[in-house]
Amino acid sequence: MTTAEITLVTGGCGYFGSVLVGRLLAAGQRVRILDKQDSGDRPAAAGLDVTIVRPYTIMGPQRLGVWQILFEAVRTGRSVFVFGQGDNRYQFIHADDLAEACLKAAARPRTRRL
Numbered sequence: 001m002t003t004a005e006i007t008l009v010t011g012g013c014g015y016f017g018s019v020l021v022g023r024l025l026a027a028g029q030r031v032r033i034l035d036k037q038d039s040g041d042r043p044a045a046a047g048l049d050v051t052i053v054r055p056y057t058i059m060g061p062q063r064l065g066v067w068q069i070l071f072e073a074v075r076t077g078r079s080v081f082v083f084g085q086g087d088n089r090y091q092f093i094h095a096d097d098l099a100e101a102c103l104k105a106a107a108r109p110r111t112r113r114l
Contacts, residue, residue, distance in 0.1 A: 006030045007106065016058050019095040020102055027103070051105045053098075060095035 007024050011017040012033030024031050059067065073080050093101075 006032050008032050008034060010034045015060070015062065016055075016095050016098060019060065020099045023099045023103060051102075051108070053102050053105055055093055055098050057090045057092050058095055058098060059092045 007029050009017055009021050009024070009031060012021050012031070013035040017033070017035065021031050021033065070080060
């Protein structure tokens, strides 16, 4: 990625988007945010070279949510209520690790044209 390129971050106003935008700006990248909170003009999607990353459960210092309640219950030995059969699996990724993965994925020369 060259400094002349602009990186489009969808959801850039959200939790992870803001982490990724911070990392991109710190690396000297030019950034454009497309988010529900953004009231500016919308760039056309056709013709953009894109890399798509779709993580599932993002964790970080400001984002534990309901998981913080669960972790605290387990830590203190309280009972934990489980919905269903208890066979759901979650693959957690830390926001900083995900940001690093996104930067590396975007730097790869192969992207898919939309």
